Amino acid sequence: MSQLTRDQIRDLMGEVMKAQGKALPADDAADLREIGFRSLDFSELALRVEDEIGDELNFDAPGLRQIAKVGDVLDFIEQLQSV
Amino acid sequence: MTETRRRSTALVGDDNRIVVAGQTLTWRTLPKLPQIPSPAAVLVNSGVDALAAVRHHAVHGTELLVATSSRVDPAMREELGESGFAVVMASGDDSTVKSAKLKRVEESGRVWLLTSGSTGRPKRIGHTLESLTTVHGKQPERTWLCPYSPGTYAWWQVITISLTLADQHLVMIEPSELETWPVIAAEHGVTAASGTPTFWRQTLYRDTEALAKVPLEQITLGGEPVDQAILDRLREVFPQARISWIYASSEVGASIVVHDGKAGFPKAWLDRDPESASDRPLLSVDGDELVITSPHHGAGLDGPVRTGDRVEIVGDNRDRVLITGRLDSDEINVGGSKVSAGLVRNVLTAHPAVVWARVFARKAPIVGRMVAAEVVLDSEMGPTTDADLVRWCTSRLPDYGVPRRIRFLDEIPAKETLKSDV
Secondary structure: OOOHHHHHHHHHHHHHHHHHOOOOOOOOOHHHHHHHOOOOHHHHHHHHHHHHHHOOOOOOOOOOOOHHHHHHHHHHHHHHHHH | OOOOOOOOOOOOOOEEEEEEEEEEOOOOOOOOOOOOOEEEEEEOOOHHHHHHHHHHHHHHHHOEEEHHHHOOHHHHHHHHHHHHOEEEOOOOOOOOOEOOOOOOOOOOEEEEEEEEOOOOOEEEEEEEEEHHHHOOOOOOOOOEEEEOOOOOOHHHHHHHHHHHHHEEEEOOOOHHHHHHHHHHHHHHHOOEEOOHHHHHHHHHHHHHHHOOOOOOOEEEEEOOOHHHHHHHHHHHOOOOOEEEEEEEEEOEEEEEEOOOOOOOOEEEOOOOOOOOOOOOOOEEEEEOOEEEEEOOOOOOOOOOEEEEEEEEEOOOOOOOOEEEEEEHEEEEEEOOEEHHHHHHHHHHOOOOOEEEEEEEEEEOOOOOOEEEEEEOOHHHOOOHHHHHHHHHHHHHOOOOOOOOOOEEEEOEOOOOOEOOOO
16 A cells, blocks of 8 residues: 655645635645535545545544644544554 | 146237347247246247247246346256246257256246346246236337347336237347447337437447437337436437336336426326326335335235335426435435435436446545446547536535546446446
8 A cells, every 4th residue: 555645645635625616725724614625525535545545544543633724634644544 | 737828829919020130030930949848937048039938928828937047047046946947048949948846836827027136136026928018009010129138027018019919020139239239220120119228328329320320219218217318318319209218117017107208207196096097006205215006016016015216306396206216225325414326327417428427425534425426428528527527516416415536437337137237
């Protein structure tokens, strides 16, 4: 199983936003609610990552956390890949 | 073998033309299978052997199950033997017969069908030639295309028209001829054709030009949910033809027939008084499920039958009942919001560049399931991207119903039943 870099995950996140007619800000501290990145978008990002790495992400492993900012999403996906 | 009911050897359709595997015959001149015991399960690899078994049944009233050999695996053949069926591996003069393990008295006149197995392992449903014959009375002379797999309910529907009515000819299509059937149909003057929506989509996708040369006056769709897009595309190619769709199954027979060129059926048909509707089935909806009480039902299936098919009331005036798919596979729960895979499929296939679509649930974090799709595009319509389709769906569906992952396939996958491989 290959892993994606943080930048690659960010690119995929940008594609998800673009498909919804929105733009992903460069700042990792941007608030997800303010930029309109919703749970459906997060789910789509996870599927895109799975398709890229050719494997399912194990969402059961890490504990629940607060994902409020762009950086939280990138951290979380990075962490899932290393499980 | 005991023959408790011998019928007339002069069948009404005996002189109807039958084109099968390149030969033009009639019911009367069909080659006969050397031996068909009763009860028998006749397993065939060709249309001509299947028709020979049907005519034998029609003349002698023997108990018959006919199916393609590929649909009946060795375990099911054993079960048939244990249920009293001799198993005939039909191959013209080289047919072989394996005697039944259980000796029992035949059910004279009984015809058995195997369900399509969409809900699991195929079941046997009991019918008779009479219960399978739903077209009666004088009909205009027609040449019917039969692309269906022998022994299915749809196959019997077409076959009984030719067997029991005058001037109803048949052109049988073998599996190897499915890709080129319009050429064969045009050559033999086919004027009526019945197929699944998948069958019609594949044909439109492969060669619309060849299809347009078939002099079709009657086009029938059945066996799968029928969406407006496929009806409209057929109407474009055949502006003069009558285009009908039929809801039929082995269990409840042909129960809904719609000729107005629209998907779904009028809501006013629900819960109609059966007395005023003579022999019409009684249609109703329980929750989201279509329930049918049908006079054309299989043995032991009288009374209301829960079809397992999901319906939705649609239209500007909410006056149309659309059958969207199987209940057990049609509903996709996206984070608590439910969406019909059939409705999403209808939206996708309404896109001008989409010739086929499969919509399914994909496991996803947070929301549990997401809507995903596989799509075949019309190569002549120019490039279409997944983003184009997402935009198309976004303007027509709630956000949770929009397929977020779309995969493009090179061709339409299909099963032996001509139904979409969904």
